[in-house]
Amino acid sequence: MKKENKKQSSEQLSSFGGVGGGFLVVLGGGESGVGTALLGKAKGYNVFVSDKGKIKEKYKQVLIHNAIEWEDEKHSESEILKADIVMKSPGIPDKAPLVKQIRKHKIPVISEIEFASKFTKATIVGITGSNGKTTTATLTQHILKQQLNVGLAGNIGDSFAKQVLEDDFKNYVLEISSFQLDDIIDFKPKIAVITNITPDHLDRYDYQFENYIASKFRIAINQTKDDYLIYDADDKAIANHLKNNPVQSTLLPFSLTKTIENGAYLDQQNIIITIDNNQIIMPTTKLALEGKHNIKNAMAASTVAHLLKIRKQTIRESLENFQGVEHRLEQVLKINKVQYINDSKATNVNATYYALESMDAPTVWIVGGTDKGNNYEELFQFVNEKVKAIICLGVDNEKLMRTFGNMVDNIIETQFMSEAVKIAYKIAEAGDNVLLSPACASFDLFENYEDRGRQFKNAVRNL
Template identity: 50%
Template sequence: MTKKLIILGAGESGIGAALLGKQQGYDVFVSDGGTIKDIYKQELAVNHIPFEEGQHSWDVILGADEIVKSPGIPEKTELMKKIRAKGVPVISEIELAYRFSKDAKIIAITGSNGKSTTTALTFHIFETAGLNAAMVGNIGLSYARVVATAPADYYIVEVSSFQLDDIVEFKPNVAILLNITPDHLDRYDYKMENYVESKFRITMNQGPEDFFVYCKDDQEIDNYLKKQTIYSTSIPFTIMEPLKQGGFMVNDQVNIQVNDEPVIVSMYDLALKGKHNLYNSMAAGIAGRTMEIRKEKIRESLTSFKSLEHRMEYVSTVRGVDFINDSKATNVNSLWFALESMETPVVLIMGGVDKGNDYSAIRELVKEKVKAIICLGIDNAPIQEALSKDTPVMVDTRSMKEAVDAAFQHAEKGDVVLLSPACASFDLFKNYEDRGKQFKDAVREL
């Protein structure tokens, strides 16, 4: 009997799951309550995969043998409640992809902040070492798509808590947990402990032959590890103290001590600047060493890496003012990291869809570094209420061009205009990439 596989949601992960399901002989049907992008519709048609959009055929969905759910679909929807009541097994796309890539080595990276940067840096290390590696997950192509179309020996997978919520057997050889700060709490009944549990699911199937790489300086991670047992081999990283094994700092040098071959790089030689990137660089370097990549290759990679588009990306200097695109900063913590790494006065463009943000964490940095906040969003009231006392200038704008023009007016030679929104982009833009691209276009028009 052919297994009936229903894919809910036809974004990149849903399409990847559909292609892999079809390739592996499942009877696949894709259902999306919204509209499906034309490019994805064409792919489904070419591969003879039936689909529906703008609706969900409940009887078809509830008749599935298994459902792959898009990470974006919350459990509290009526459809998910019905699926759970019927007891149809639900998995995430990374679970499906794992099922058909168990022979490969898997390095999975999660955390509230820094996932994309660390994933890209880890991939850069594996690529520099000449290994057949693929960078997948929340960054670029979906894991399932790559397993179906261009299998690799190593998968460097960026995973979110939403994806981890629906894993069953997914077991990375190396699990990296960078940090845990409040984010997406609306999906976890506003309980931090639920969100923490969700992040730690990355380790749930690991054994002693696997590695768990984590930030020892993160309070939430530290608290959890005091109460729970992790069965994999733990490798911590920290900037607070020297360690026998793991990542640590001594005299401004990053030390990665794994497998008796220390990798030592001056922090000033690292390609990525800022305190948070010391952590990201250590995590990526440790991942490389667990897979026996030579220390010379790791050192070379950590010093030659080019950062990601829309993540602290230098755009241009106009009349002595630097413009930085950090559109990928969709939560307060990402903005905190961006401000923390700034050395010169900042004109900050921020705002968008507020996920119940608590701005108190950035107030000190705003007082110290930000000379003006340009609010960019349909509802800027939460930012104005939270931060108007901490900066001398607060301007309301409704389009990227207006925001960039206002920022430029308030900036002087030697200042930085930083787009680091701390919010989702869906009020005025398609996504954070669209927001970043519009920022770059507006800067080029100055």
């Protein structure tokens, strides 16, 4: 958002301080939309929810029960353009004709994160990144909740707005996507985390990686020197952006390769975290989560915990007993000495890179879905070393077949999860892994990555 827009929008948002009283239009009747509608109504707004698709029955019932006006399978433009403020679901792109119309009418468009943050005085930890943000957010909350009153929201679980209304935790850990950050104005987390930045969702950013990087850095745009930015110092995209676009925040980098004075680094098998000369040491040998990427996730989460004065012993114990996230390198079952692993949340190449890197046995790899302009080159080394067969699961597998066809003896395509798992069962031998790590979005064959992961787990259990 350009600076002049920000000024104009902030003026129009001045009613936010307490009870609203304006006309709030919510575009999208999903988790964040319905949460915003409930909070908006409680704060005195006249609320209208509009969804171009079909609103799920459970959300319809909530809207009806709370006497909130709604429509689905259409947008009544004349009604929407009367809004004082519009909360847009993160799934709706800025390029949508209706959003362009709303902006043309100089009506502020904000995200749920922006709206809900106006109604809480909680300490906010905001976590973004291309990969690892769900694991890092869940792990951070897992550590903090041992000593603090803390909610987990954003891109995960119950909506932030709903939690502000019903629970009003003293602290929040928010997993925040670039789409949510695109529509903030004043939102400012006390602690921001950027796990990493690799090309993703470029179709939403005019296929310009720089635009996507800038979007991620919006998490720190309103921070001051009293706030903190924790980030991966090994990530070239982050390091370059920071060099050319300095932020106001106090910087706390983490690294696997460099020695960090203020922040976190790896010294042999220990994570060393130093903040204002106060140091803690965490052995990595007992981490519940495996893989180099999870050492980084642990560094980020532990740095947050250290900042918020969580006891060292509590941090150590929490890192050791954390169970991990569903659909992220989730070990499903071992059948005939073959381990089946659900990594459905790997919706881009970089996430699959981490999955393949962590494989320690010959692997039958299930890949495919809606390609977001993927470049698979960084996977070649692992495919050559570790992958014995590839099962392409998607409507259009032509690019995958062409890219990997000469690398493995066995490459098969299917459009059914049950068939993909049966094929994998036939190919895999004792000691092998069967890995679902799609590197693609799920929308060609599935409702979302959760649906894809659940179908995989069900198919494995039905073998």
